Amino acid sequence: MEQTMIDVKNxxxxxxxxxxxxxxxxxxxxxxxxxxxxxxAVKNLSFTVKPxxxxxxxxxxxxxxxxxxxxxxxxxxxxxGTCKINGFDPTKRETNFKKSISVVMGNRSQLFPDxxxxxxxxxxxxxxxxxxxxFTQTVDNLANTLxxxxxxxxxxxxxxxxxxxxxxxxxGVVTKPKVLFLDEPTIGLDVIAKRDLRKFLIKLNKDExxxxxxTSHDMDDIAAICDHLIIINHGEIIWNGLKQDLLAKFGKSxxxxxxxxxxxxxxxxxxxxxxxxELTITIKVPAGEVENAVAALAANKQGSDYQISDxxxxxxxIELFAKENE
Amino acid sequence: xxxxxxxxxxxxxxxxxANKSSVVIxxxxxxxxxxxxxxxxxxxVNGNQTIGGFNKSQLVVYYIGVNFINSFVWYAIDWELNExxxxxxxxxxxxxxxxxxxxxxxxxxxxxxxxxxxxxxxxLLGGIYLFVNQLWQISFLxxxxxxxxxxxxxxxxxxxxxxxxxxxFWFDNxxxxxxxxxxxxxxxxxxxxxxxxxxxxxxxxVKSLPFQYFSSFPIDVLIQKQKLSFWLSNTIIEICWxxxxxxxxxxxxxxxxxxxxxxMG
Numbered sequence: 273m274e275q276t277m278i279d280v281k282n283x284x285x286x287x288x289x290x291x292x293x294x295x296x297x298x299x300x301x302x303x304x305x306x307x308x309x310x311x312x313a314v315k316n317l318s319f320t321v322k323p324x325x326x327x328x329x330x331x332x333x334x335x336x337x338x339x340x341x342x343x344x345x346x347x348x349x350x351x352x353g354t355c356k357i358n359g360f361d362p363t364k365r366e367t368n369f370k371k372s373i374s375v376v377m378g379n380r381s382q383l384f385p386d387x388x389x390x391x392x393x394x395x396x397x398x399x400x401x402x403x404x405x406x407f408t409q410t411v412d413n414l415a416n417t418l419x420x421x422x423x424x425x426x427x428x429x430x431x432x433x434x435x436x437x438x439x440x441x442x443x444g445v446v447t448k449p450k451v452l453f454l455d456e457p458t459i460g461l462d463v464i465a466k467r468d469l470r471k472f473l474i475k476l477n478k479d480e481x482x483x484x485x486x487t488s489h490d491m492d493d494i495a496a497i498c499d500h501l502i503i504i505n506h507g508e509i510i511w512n513g514l515k516q517d518l519l520a521k522f523g524k525s526x527x528x529x530x531x532x533x534x535x536x537x538x539x540x541x542x543x544x545x546x547x548x549x550e551l552t553i554t555i556k557v558p559a560g561e562v563e564n565a566v567a568a569l570a571a572n573k574q575g576s577d578y579q580i581s582d583x584x585x586x587x588x589x590i591e592l593f594a595k596e597n598e
Numbered sequence: 599x600x601x602x603x604x605x606x607x608x609x610x611x612x613x614x615x616a617n618k619s620s621v622v623i624x625x626x627x628x629x630x631x632x633x634x635x636x637x638x639x640x641x642x643v644n645g646n647q648t649i650g651g652f653n654k655s656q657l658v659v660y661y662i663g664v665n666f667i668n669s670f671v672w673y674a675i676d677w678e679l680n681e682x683x684x685x686x687x688x689x690x691x692x693x694x695x696x697x698x699x700x701x702x703x704x705x706x707x708x709x710x711x712x713x714x715x716x717x718x719x720x721x722l723l724g725g726i727y728l729f730v731n732q733l734w735q736i737s738f739l740x741x742x743x744x745x746x747x748x749x750x751x752x753x754x755x756x757x758x759x760x761x762x763x764x765x766x767f768w769f770d771n772x773x774x775x776x777x778x779x780x781x782x783x784x785x786x787x788x789x790x791x792x793x794x795x796x797x798x799x800x801x802x803x804v805k806s807l808p809f810q811y812f813s814s815f816p817i818d819v820l821i822q823k824q825k826l827s828f829w830l831s832n833t834i835i836e837i838c839w840x841x842x843x844x845x846x847x848x849x850x851x852x853x854x855x856x857x858x859x860x861x862m863g
Contacts (some may be wrong), residue, residue, distance in 0.1 A: 287861060346688045349859040363859075370695040382690045384609065386616040391609060398605040399695060427616065 276356075277451060277483045278344065283353035284507075285314040287337050313339040313506040316353065321500070323450070324481040326473075328488070328498030328515070329587060336507040337487040341453050344485070345375050352453035358450045371400055374449035376440050378459035385429040389420075389439045392428070393446060399449040407446065414442050418472055434465030441469060445476060449580040452476075452488045458493050491586035503589065505596045515585070522588040526562050528552040530575035540572065546587075556583075600697065603704040610708025614716075621716060628669050628717055635661040650794030655728075656821050657792070659712040662724050664789055669713040670748060671755045671812060673706040679763030680772045685824070688858065699851055703756055710752065740820060743829045747816040750836050754811050757843035758783075764847075767854030788814030808839040 279573035292308045293299060309406045310527045314336040332336045333446055342348035344355055346362030346369065355362060360369035376382075385391050397407040415421040423431055431439070437457065437554060444452055454473075458466045476482050488494055491587055494501070494515075503511035511518060529545070531552050538545065541566060553575070566578050583591075599661055614620055639657045643649055652660060654824055679702065682688045691701055729735075765860050766772050768841070786809035793814045804810060817830055 342689070345693050347692050347859065349856075365692070367695045370693055373693065375693050380686065380690065384613060386613045387609065395602075395605050395609050398621060399602045 275323055275422055276320050277323045277325070277358055277592055278319075278485065279356040280317055280319050280344070281354050283317040283340070284312065284351050285336070285343060285348065285356055286304050286351040287311045287313055312507055314343070314350075314504075317504070317507075317509060318353075319509065319512050320482060321485070321504055322350075323483055324477065325500050326477050326484040326486070326498045328494035328501045329504070330487070330491075330494060330501060331504040332335060332593060333489075334505050337504065338455055340504075341375070341485070341487060345373055345453055357405050368540070372448070372450045373453060374444040374447055374451070376444040376455070376457050378437070378454075378456035381436060381440065382443065383428045383436060383439060385425065388425050388427055389431075389442075390424045392439075393424070393443060395445055396443060402447065409446075412444070412445055414446060414472075417475065418442060419466060431529060434461050437461055437465065438469065441472060441497045444498050445480075445482070448480075449482070449487060451483045454488070456485065456488055457486070457489060459491055466490070466493070473497050491584070491589065495585045501594060505593060510596050511593060518588060519585065521584075522583055522591065524559055525556050525583060526559050527581045527583060527587070528562060528566060528569075529579045530569065530582070532575045533575050540574065589597050603700055606701060606704035607708040607711070610705045611712045611715075612708075614709060614712035624669075624713060625714055625720075628665055628713075629720070632661055632665045650792050650796075651822070652792055652794065659728060659818055659821050662721075662728075663820055664666070664813050666717070666721055667751065667813050667816055668716050668789065668860070670710050670846055671752045673709055673756070673759070675702055675706060675756060675759040676763035676776055678702070678705075678770075679760065680766040680776065683763075683766040683858065684770070692855075692858075699760060699847065702760065706752075706756055720789060736820070739826070740823070743826075744816055744820045747811070747819050747829070747833065747836075750833065750840060751811050751813075753815055754836060754840050755809060756841065757840065757847050758808065758812075761843065761847055761850055764850045764854045767857045782808055783812070786810070787812040788817070808836075811836045811839065 287310070288308045289311050290302065291309055292439075293302060293307075317340065317386060323368075329337055339348060342361060343350050346365045349363050357369065358372045360366055360372065362369060363475065365584065374542075393407075393411055396402075397404060399551065411424070412421070418441065419465065420435055420438045420442070423435050423439070428436065428439070441457070444454075458469060461469070470493060473484060475487075477497075478482055486493065486497060499515055500528055501511060501513065501515050502509060525545060529552060532550075538548075538553075541555060543557045546554040546556050555565075562580055566580070569575050569578070614624075637719055639661065640654065643652075643654045644665060646653065649657070677690075682691070688698070691698055694701075763772075763774070765775065769775075786793075786804055786807060788810060789812075793801050793810060796804065805814075811832075815832055818824060
């Protein structure tokens with residue numbers, strides 16, 4: 273039987289939300305008799321993750337990504353269904369479970385602003401009962417990879433956002449977790465910091481066989497790091513499979529972008545319009561028909577400056593959501 | 599596991615010393631009320647006059663003592679817990695291999711130790727002044743009784759304050775609750791004035807509550823030359839309060855965390 277690192281079965285989460293009203297009368301009424309609505313944040317999710325896999329957990333805002341991560345890490349309890357992480361039930365919050373996971377959230381710092389990163393890391397070493405020598409060596413190696421060796425003794429509040437995030441990553445992996453949960457870890461970072469962190473995670477996954485569960489709105493993060501994608505829409509899974517399979521499924525088409533000419537007429541187009549503005553337009557054309565389509569457009573003097581491109585992961589996911597929401 | 603909490607105590611202590619502004623604020627916070635109360639009561643009490651059994655020098659010691667106890671005991675765990683629950687910071691603690699109440703307790707110890715270290719020179723000077731001017735004499739036994747009372751006061755304060763902060767698991771905004779609580783508890787603990795000043799019947803009621811152990815009782819032990827039996831009987835009652843509040847805190851903590859995990863996260 274194949275080993276499973278994350279096993280999720282029919283996981284659901286419902287919230288009761290109190291409806292707020294505008295008028296004073298209704299506000300007072302709400303104090304004594306609140307009007308509440310049930311919101312289904314996550315609906316019946318089921319999936320499994322093998323050890324060493326890198327999962328991209330994708331969804332629009334409010335799709336239930338963070339709620340799912342919170343249930344998998346034991347912060348929130350599911351309304352129904354079960355999940356097992358490395359064999360542990362997160363709702364029991366056992367010490368060994370907590371020691372086997374790590375959570376890094378891009379919008380929530382876990383560092384102590386008044387102290388240095390080394391102070392924080394030292395606390396983790398004691399908390400996770402890691403051998404001091406081994407710990408120091410790991411910190412040095414990882415800090416070197418992340419290019420923050422000279423920042424470990426600087427007061428945290430004096431670090432840049434990128435440096436702080438790198439420390440968060442370092443703190444996330446230095447405890448030697450089996451699963452690393454990352455929620456929007458590169459939010460607000462510049463391209464160089466993002467590149468460093470992606471390289472760091474790819475190396476870590478290869479070297480340590482660390483299971484990575486990543487949510488991000490930055491599809492470049494997902495494309496670079498993840499090999500398995502789970503896409504959710506309104507709390508339900510709409511894709512669960514390999515990234516390559518998704519790219520192959522939607523990769524049979526190409527985008528043709530061109531500048532509209534004076535006598536451009538959209539009604540003459542046989543291809544699907546992806547985006548357009550006053551000057552340019554992008555259409556989706558089957559890969560085998562690109563040449564003919566461009567030739568026809570040129571012959572009919574519809575456009576100029578033709579650019580042909582493959583669909584990126586981001587384009588595919590946008591199409592997937594559009595299809596689901598139709 | 600104990601090593602973890604000792605490490606948290608150290609981190610908490612270091613945080614205070616790392617921030618120069620918090621050191622300055624702390625010193626002002628401790629000094630200004632003491633000075634104001636000293637002049638106020640010096641003006642009210644003349645010569646050999648007594649109020650609630652306290653003469654002028656005893657009142658001076660009372661206010662210095664109350665502020666000393668305040669700086670050792672009163673840590674705003676309720677405000678911190680309220681903030682951590684509503685901001686979601688509590689999640690950062692939940693997924694660490696820690697017990698939440700032990701974590702906050704260790705943080706409080708570190709913070710209070712920092713206060714104690716910062717105020718130690720001032721307290722030492724104050725003590726020497728009182729001793730040299732023969733305003734205050736103290737036996738070794740009283741000092742031991744006072745130290746024990748102080749430790750229990752810190753534990754009781756933590757439990758009470760943690761319970762108040764836990765209300766945030768169920769309610770959105772605790773700001774006004776916490777403000778009112780501060781005033782009421784300060785009054786009932788004897789921070790504003792010695793409880794003995796109140797009419798006897800009210801004093802009896804107030805002294806049957808746990809709040810007196812936060813300030814009034816330790817300072818009474820220090821300056822009122824009470825009998826050992828008085829200290830012992832009160833300490834036993836205080837321990838009973840500690841045990842009771844500890845079990846209530848465990849229950850509330852469990853229910854609160856369940857609610858946090860059900861609806862807040």
